[in-house]
Each structure stands twice: as structure tokens, then as C-alpha cells.
Amino acid sequence: MKPKKRFRMTRQRRVILEELQKLHSHPTADEVYETVRKRMPRISLGTVYRNLEVLSRSGLALRLDLGGTRRRFDGTTSDHYHVRCVRCGKVADLSAEPIPGLEAAVRGDSDFEIIGHRLDFLGLCPNCRGKGADPHVPPMKKVIANGEQA
Amino acid sequence: MKPKKRFRMTRQRRVILEELQKLHSHPTADEVYETVRKRMPRISLGTVYRNLEVLSRSGLALRLDLGGTRRRFDGTTSDHYHVRCVRCGKVADLSAEPIPGLEAAVRGDSDFEIIGHRLDFLGLCPNCRGKGADPHVPPMKKVIANGEQA
DNA sequence: ATAACTGCAAACGTTTTGCCAGCAT
């Protein structure tokens, strides 16, 4: 397993975790910061980053590294896949359980020791499906994944 | 579907593509820059970025957005999966063909319209094997000898 | 006393952009 480091559940840490668990939007660090700031106006962005890191390392949160520019965090630590809207970057959970055998199918294809996989889906969220006029929703710069372009 | 933009195959563009296709290492923009610089010493990093972007959009190259900090590019545009070493970031190809049915399995799980998937594997390359990496934590910028940090 | 922690600001590495000159159409 992993040697978990000991840490104090400070006020900041606890609030960050609470808000992260409340939020089901897979927020970026900055979004967590903005949310937490409503309860702790003097918290700093650096603290949020440091704590999201600690929480992720300790297993209390998940660090998502889906494409796009900004890292996202998830307060729900159970295994599940994600869809990301290629247009606005919004992320949603999928209920499908981790697919077994994926890794075995690929073992032997390289000289790497396979220890896990990452499967994300790309899609269009209800809002972006119409692809019409750009709403006020271009927070992401450009989302391009494997040859598709937003 | 996608209105592909027209572009000129300039000298810089061509050399970047050539070198990218020669390189089988899934280089970062900077690595492409360094390589191309041997043939065109006055090329600028900005030009490399702009052209990798254009080439990716046009389908002549692939923009890989596997986790980690730096974006990688691939001159081989055929469909294949990748393994990334969680410790050093090295990327290798897998010969496995795209798995069909993955997207169908997940359609209906959300209100997103699924248009694709991204499957990457995590692993340890021959060099990094036996050095104990934590699969839940993407590689750090600074790799510490004994793997400990706060 | 010590070690973890915070806020703040500065630093960092990567990627993008503005400007202007050059070249193809």
C-alpha cells in the first residue's frame, strides 16, 4: 500500500474537504478556492492547492487529470469513469464500474509494467449540444483530444 | 463535420512534421523545438507551438493530453493507445486496437452525448521498475531519490 | 521545542499572444 503521512485536520483542510464533497462538479483548484472563500475569506490559493494535494495523497480526495488545462478534483473517491464536455470542459460521472481485463489485454504489448489505466469519455453536455452561439462559457482555452477539436 | 482550415505547408511546418514523424518518443513541444533547431537554428519556440497546433488540428499529428505537466505530440496518427510511466513520464505505444463497445457501454449513464473515449495506461518503464511509484500520484516534477516528501 | 500549517507574494515551467516584417496568393 501507500505510506500515508500523518497530517492534522486543520480548519482550512476540513472546510476544503467539506466543500469538495458537497460540490459534485469536479471543480478545479480555483473553483474550490472561490467556494471555500465564502466561508473563509482570508484563505489563500496556495493553501487550497497544498491541501488538495494532501487530501489526494491521503486518499480523501481524487486528483483528476483529464485532458484540458486545469486539474480537477473529486470529493468522491470511489472508482468511476468520467465524461468531459469537449466544448465547455464540464465533467460528469458515469456509473459504469471499472472494466476488468482492460489491462490484461494490453500486457505484453510493451516492456512497461502495466499498473493501471485511465479511461475518460469525451462528449457534449446538454448545454453545448446545440453548438450554436458561444454562451458565456469559454473558460477553457482549447479542448482538443486525440485529433478532435472543439 | 469539421471544417478543416486551409494552411500552407511552409518550410518550418514541413520540418516540424518530418521530425515529429521521425521521433517515436512522443516528444513535448520543447523536445520538438530542440530537434528542429538542429536543422533550423533560428526557428522560435512559438512557431513550433503554433505549428504543432495547426498540424494537430489538420489531422497530420496527434496532440496527446495524457496526465503529467507537459503536452506531448505524436506524428503517428493511426489509432493506438499509450502507456505512460508514472514515474518518469516516458510514453510508449501499445499495439492494441481501439476497443469497440466501450462507448456504447456507457451511453445512457449520463445526459452527455458520448463522442469518443480516451484510454491510457499507467505503468512503469523498464528503467523505473523497482523504484516504487505511487499509482495514485502522477509524477512529480522533482523526482526524489527516496521518494519522500511532505 | 518541534513539526505541521497558514497567508502572502514571488517564482516557476509551459503555453499563448501581440507586434511587425515577410512572403504567397
Place this chain on the structure above:
DNA sequence: ATGCTGGCAAAACGTTTGCAGTTAT
């Protein structure tokens, strides 16, 4: 002339870090 394009430098972006003071053990 119009519109891509390239070089250069500066800006922007998300994230990390150094510092000095604070808090919990």
C-alpha cells in the same frame, strides 16, 4: 492588397515554493 506566417519578446496561465509568523502537540 489580403491574409497566413515567422521570429521575438512579453504576457498569461495554472501551479508550486520560500518566507515568516502561527498553531497544535
